[in-house]
Amino acid sequence: MxxxxxxxxxxxxxxxxxxxxxxxxxxxxxxxxxxxxVTALVAHVHQRVQSMPESSQLFYAIKANSEEEVLQALAPVVHGFEVASLGEIVKVRQISADIPILFGGPGKTEAELQGAIEHKVRLIHVESMHELNKLNEIASQNDVRVSVLLRINLKGPLPQATLAMGGRPTQFGIDEVMLPHVMNQIRHLPHIQVGGFHFHSLSNNLDAEQHVKLVEYYCTIARDWARQYGFTLRYLNAGGGIGVNYAHLEQQFDWNTFVDGITPVLEKELPPETTLLFECGRYLTAxxxxxxxxxxxxxxxxxxxxxxxxxxxxxxxxxxxxxxxxxxxxxxxxxxxxxxxxxxxxxxxxxxxxxxxxxxxxxxxxxxxxxxxxxxxxxxxxxxxxxxxxxxxxxxxxxxxxxxxxx
CATH class of the missing domain: 2.40.37.10 (Lyase, Ornithine Decarboxylase; Chain A, domain 1)
Known part of the structure; x- marks a missing residue:
């Protein structure tokens, strides 16, 4: 009820x-x-969105809480939604026909990739070479070219956090050592447009200064790879990973320190045509x-x-x-x-x-x-x-x- x-x-x-x-x-x-x-939720998220550098965008990762009332409240505030299934895509489209969607997660089915095309998902985060081949075939059948970000499992070293998605063996992303092979194969996939990279390496990080250093690392390696492989870096998705301190509620992630820290990093490390994306969930709604x-x-x-x-x-x-x-x-x-x-x-x-x-x-x-x-x-x-x-x-x-x- x-x-x-x-x-x-x-x-x-x-x-x-x-x-x-x-x-x-x-x-x-x-x-x-x-x-x-809901009033406190909107105020909290609005402040975060408004304080971000102009070259960045904040998406809400709806896996944290995908209730209709929450999505309706946040749709006018955030730059878009991040989803991890076709079911979540449908939930978002029931709220808005055109709000930008990012689609990530390992093991995407043919039906999910077809649904992503039909529902006009902005960017698909591709997790493997097989997924690239699968998506290229489906896009060919739909006579479209699909924009993707390559999710890379970086070697690191990466900061410590409650959950690690990268810097170690996990089911997430493409192993960094496989990137040369993947970039070579993409030349033979005419229905794939690589827009950049996705690095979601950890979850529930509470250290704002370490998160600045992490984003700086992302920016540097993404910029260098785009130059090396000869494509325009349109997007760099730094994932979410900003945490909540459940042990000491009064000691939360220092958002202002984080924003103050990444602003000069973006000006120095990223070309003007690149947009930095964040996809926070827990930090926005908890x-x-x-x-x-x-x-x-x-x-x-x-x-x-x-x-x-x-x-x-x-x-x-x-x-x-x-x-x-x-x-x-x-x-x-x-x-x-x-x-x-x-x-x-x-x-x-x-x-x-x-x-x-x-x-x-x-x-x-x-x-x-x-x-x-x-x-x-x-x-x-x-x-x-x-x-x-x-x-x-x-x-x-x-x-x-x-x-x-x-x-």
Whole structure:
């Protein structure tokens, strides 16, 4: 169920708290909801887009959160959308018939490549020689020439981050050592137009200065390769990779330092005809999303305290997939309408667990923060990306959470 709520101007989290308490009073079922502050989302993304150098563009990677309401809100703000499947292409085209689309990801099928042509995708990120041959044949059948970026798995060295897509063996991109062979073969593919390179080498990088150095490395090697192989470097896609600090919410990626750092880099390293593309996902949507879930029970098992909530990893899989305790705050609910005792934990460590029949259904571990009672609500912050989108929604057939959009 999707609910859209109109609100006045108040601090972002305060609005969320008020609506959750109102929701608790209005319904008899335990509270379980995703809340997305669309106003905060648009403001956050708009500021990032407006602050970027003129020779760069910011695309939203919709894999982080592809809900229709999110896409509608961001379509007028970003330069376009990055997708990783034909299904995501269709989602974008349902929002806009002409917004620019970048299409990446390994293992593209014939149907996906045909769909990319039919839906007028701007750039296809090609991941292998086989994919180039396949795309050339499909483009020939459609009597078109397709613009592509070659995704290259660079040798590095690259900065450390939570996830590495390059600088080591992965399923992503073309091995850098294969580039001479690929460029030689492309001369025999008349329906392929190489517009540049795509380097998405890492994910969830929190160091702005290191990210500047990474982009500088991308610029230098892409410029040199374009000269070496004799084509105009129209685009350089630096991927996403800008992270979110879930351990310390007050210490996030320093966007201003990053923008200040890349501006002179682009002026020095890239020719004027080159546009630098970014395709951020998590960094754009995480901070404006919340997952709220009511405490159902508090119990001690083998000397360890568990807080059981009305949800779990089937709603919010991010904590278990990244193996961290996700940050949350407690919203105390004073009313208790039942004749029996209200279970609680007070001044003792506890673990937050969901309703699933698996010991891996854990959202946070060994938390020590005051008192938690059945009927209280836990509000998980920075849940606007890779939460609902990656969760196994129908495992055990529990009800889905509500989806609330604050405007």
């Amino acid at each position: 999707a609910v859209e709520l109109k609100t006045g101007r108040m601090p972002q989290v305060e609005r969320v708290r008020e609506h959750l308490l109102a929701l608790k009073e209005q319904q008899t079922e335990p509270v379980c909801a995703y809340i997305r502050d 901070s404006s999303g919340y997952y709220a879930t009511e405490v159902l029970d508090v119990k001690v098992n083998h000397s360890k305290t568990y807080v059981i909530v009305r949800g779990g990893t089937h709603h919010f899989r991010l904590p278990v997939s990244w193996q961290h305790s996700h940050p949350f705050e407690l919203i105390e609910v004073e009313g208790w309408m039942h004749p029996y005792d209200r279970p609680e934990v007070k001044e003792a460590a506890y673990t937050v667990a969901g309703q699933l029949c698996t010991p891996k259904d854990i959202l946070a571990s060994d938390i020590t923060s005051g008192r938690v009672r059945a009927g209280d609500i836990l509000l998980f912050h920075f849940a606007g990306a890779y939460g609902w989108a990656i969760s196994h929604h129908d495992f055990l057939s529990h009800p889905h959470p509500q989806h609330i959009y604050l405007q």
